[in-house]
């Protein structure tokens with residue numbers, strides 16, 4: 001049986017000491033959707049995605065990738081996903097080509113397939129010249145792009161990306177949007193967190209808004225917007241700050 005949800009999060013909870021970072025998150029990401037996860041700083045997006053892909057053990061709940069439990073059946077579940085985590089920890093004493101090749105070998109890919117895909121990914125992401133540069137010497141945006149290439153290399157069914165557009169230049173951002181749009185058109189599923197509402201509005205078919213460790217709104221983009229802009233919907237769900245106009249008068 002093929003589940004309707006590419007990704008199902010059920011009752012995920014994570015506490016850090018007394019802080020409840022994620023408070024019973026339930027989320028079904030439909031197969032073939034382009035899913036944006038929004039929320040203010042500290043809402044619990046990264047913690048949720050980290051648990052969802054098997055990088056952080058939940059205190060309660062479970063995550064299913066195409067029906068496979070990430071914690072009980074990790075090898076199968078992880079073979080189906082490509083992940084670009086927050087803070088991108090990479091083997092940065094390798095150059096770009098070596099890093100991708102290493103990633104492909106870990107994934108059990110054939111060397112000739114790896115070579116062809118690495119060359120293509122470096123080209124599309126404008127990293128060809130950086131292929132022989134150590135990753136530690138990359139800029140923040142270049143690190144994002146090589147991390148995205150690592151997530152794409154094995155042609156996963158589902159992509160989980162933490163702030164993929166952060167720090168990338170406009171040309172690279174357009175290239176990434178194009179890659180992801182084609183990936184979804186080809187039957188893939190993407191879930192990504194972002195603070196860039198214009199990008200989410202342009203790309204996403206579905207959106208969830210997190211606040212205080214919970215999902216406060218979820219649905220198709222139009223359902224969540226409900227006739228408003230996404231920014232208006234976000235502020236309505238999360239709560240805007242009311243300015244008295246007198247703050248920082250000393251500045």
Ligand SMILES: Nc1ncnc2c1ncn2[C@@H]1O[C@H](COP(=O)(O)OP(=O)(O)OP(=O)(O)O)[C@@H](O)[C@H]1O
Pocket residue numbers: 016019020021039040041042043044045046047048
């Ligand atoms: N390792 C940790 N130890 C202690 N507290 C943590 C840890 N990781 C996250 N937190 C706390 O959990 C809460 C949720 O953090 P998280 O990084 O998931 O938020 P986020 O929605 O991704 O935020 P941002 O948009 O700023 O990246 C925050 O209050 C944060 O301080």
